[in-house]
Amino acid sequence: MVQASEKKNVQIAPAPGTSKPCSKCKWGRKDSRDSMKGFCVGYKTKGGTPWVRKIKDFENTTCGKYEEGIPGIVNTVPLPDDETGGKINI
Numbered sequence: 660m661v662q663a664s665e666k667k668n669v670q671i672a673p674a675p676g677t678s679k680p681c682s683k684c685k686w687g688r689k690d691s692r693d694s695m696k697g698f699c700v701g702y703k704t705k706g707g708t709p710w711v712r713k714i715k716d717f718e719n720t721t722c723g724k725y726e727e728g729i730p731g732i733v734n735t736v737p738l739p740d741d742e743t744g745g746k747i748n749i
Contacts, residue, residue: 671699671712671722682717685728689717697730 671681681687686701688711697717701724702710714720 671714671720673716673719674721675719677719677721679721679725679727680718681714681720681722681725682730683727684721684724684730685726686724687714687717687730689730701726 674680681697681699682689684699684701686699688698688700690696690698695717697714699712699714699722700709701722702712704710
């Protein structure tokens with residue numbers, strides 16, 4: 660069992676000019692409403708469900724979990740004012 664102090668906390672962070680942007684990561688999902696934004700689905704909760712993180716600058720953000728691949732597109736994105744409680748299709 661890994662102690663809490665031994666766990667690495669991977670932070671998604673802005674990195675202007677990075678060669679490993681979220682837009683080229685297989686864990687990235689483009690926002691169909693705004694191509695400069697996206698989502699990261701590379702992390703899971705303890706229950707095994709994807710933990711979706713919003714990425715404000717999809718071209719200049721990266722993290723330690725970067726894996727090159729083809730990002731998908733998010734077709735439905737819930738907004739704070741959505742009354743239906745929309746879901747994210749991944």
